[in-house]
Amino acid sequence: MSDFNFDIPFKSDLAPTMLTDTSVIKFRCHKDIECFNACCKHADVTLAPYDIIRMKDALGMTSEEFLKAHTVPFQMDAHGLPGIKMRTDDEGACLFMREGEGCGIYQDRPSACRYYPAGLLAMKESEKPGDENHFFMIKEDHCKGHLEDRKITIQDYRKEQEVEEFDDHNQRWYQLILKKKSAGPAIGKPSDMSLQLFFMASYDMDRFRRFVMSDSFKKTYAFDEGFYENMQNDLNLLEFGLDFLHQILFGQKKFDENEGAWEERMESRKEIWELRREAEVQKYQAEQEEAERAATLGEDDKPEGENCNPN
Numbered sequence: 416m417s418d419f420n421f422d423i424p425f426k427s428d429l430a431p432t433m434l435t436d437t438s439v440i441k442f443r444c445h446k447d448i449e450c451f452n453a454c455c456k457h458a459d460v461t462l463a464p465y466d467i468i469r470m471k472d473a474l475g476m477t478s479e480e481f482l483k484a485h486t487v488p489f490q491m492d493a494h495g496l497p498g499i500k501m502r503t504d505d506e507g508a509c510l511f512m513r514e515g516e517g518c519g520i521y522q523d524r525p526s527a528c529r530y531y532p533a534g535l536l537a538m539k540e541s542e543k544p545g546d547e548n549h550f551f552m553i554k555e556d557h558c559k560g561h562l563e564d565r566k567i568t569i570q571d572y573r574k575e576q577e578v579e580e581f582d583d584h585n586q587r588w589y590q591l592i593l594k595k596k597s598a599g600p601a602i603g604k605p606s607d608m609s610l611q612l613f614f615m616a617s618y619d620m621d622r623f624r625r626f627v628m629s630d631s632f633k634k635t636y637a638f639d640e641g642f643y644e645n646m647q648n649d650l651n652l653l654e655f656g657l658d659f660l661h662q663i664l665f666g667q668k669k670f671d672e673n674e675g676a677w678e679e680r681m682e683s684r685k686e687i688w689e690l691r692r693e694a695e696v697q698k699y700q701a702e703q704e705e706a707e708r709a710a711t712l713g714e715d716d717k718p719e720g721e722n723c724n725p726n
């Protein structure tokens with residue numbers, strides 16, 4: 416079973432218990448509990464694309480503004496696949512935590528916060544009947560919700576926390592990451608450009624939209640006007656971005672290109688390669704000239720008598 420590794424929202428070294436939809440847990444969290452807010456004081460919340468769409472919309476921010484103000488980047492794998500986490504203060508507390516009041520963005524809080532102390536481990540692929548969702552559960556000493564006398568299935572807990580909508584929108588993104596992870600060295604390290612596109616299509620909807628609406632994109636791909644109208648909606652853009660990333664990361668051809676676009680791209684790349692080659696040659700020549708000049712100066716600057724044998 417693969418581990419998403421980005422749904423454990425709070426720092427913990429404890430080994431989690433593995434669960435399915437029908438597993439029963441004993442847990443309840445409420446405002447009057449003695450540990451209220453304790454979890455948000457050690458927040459280590461990794462974000463998925465739909466989390467960002469919900470929070471930036473709730474705050475009336477662009478994705479760029481939200482990313483800058485509320486997130487920090489990290490690398491999800493050895494290839495540098497970019498991930499993002501919620502920004503915290505110097506003590507590790509989430510910036511949305513309101514002392515004594517709870518979460519300042521409760522209605523739109525991220526999926527990892529909704530799941531806690533459970534978390535999503537692996538989600539069934541919709542086309543594979545019989546597959547099960549898998550979850551984990553961690554018990555941390557500071558979390559007194561485990562001592563409450565309430566039993567609930569994971570299925571019902573997900574409903575109560577309204578996390579299913581988040582999973583529905585994030586599911587294909589989770590699967591993309593698992594696919595990248597299980598492909599291992601077979602697909603190699605993505606180029607810097609592919610990693611940047613992954614970041615944009617996953618987290619920065621406004622910038623990704625600008626990319627999709629750009630002249631060079633329109634020149635390359637054969638989409639009609641209806642497509643570009645659909646791209647004004649973040650959820651449509653997210654869905655398209657996931658298909659686009661499959662093409663970029665795994666070479667799965669998903670979209671038709673305009674006639675001659677490939678040749679044009681190759682031609683413009685040829686120009687870039689030529690410019691780069693010329694720049695390399697010029698750099699090499701300049702270095703050679705510099706080395707020759709230094710060698711000549713060295714000869715002239717030698718102090719008198721340096722080569723004389725004092726004896």
Ligand code: SF4
Nearest residue numbers: 455509511512518528
């Ligand atoms: S977003 Fe809300 S629930 Fe999540 S860590 Fe921050 S304050 Fe806590």
Ligand code: SF4
Nearest residue numbers: 444450452454558560
């Ligand atoms: S019961 Fe657990 S989840 Fe609820 S406030 Fe306390 S520490 Fe956080």
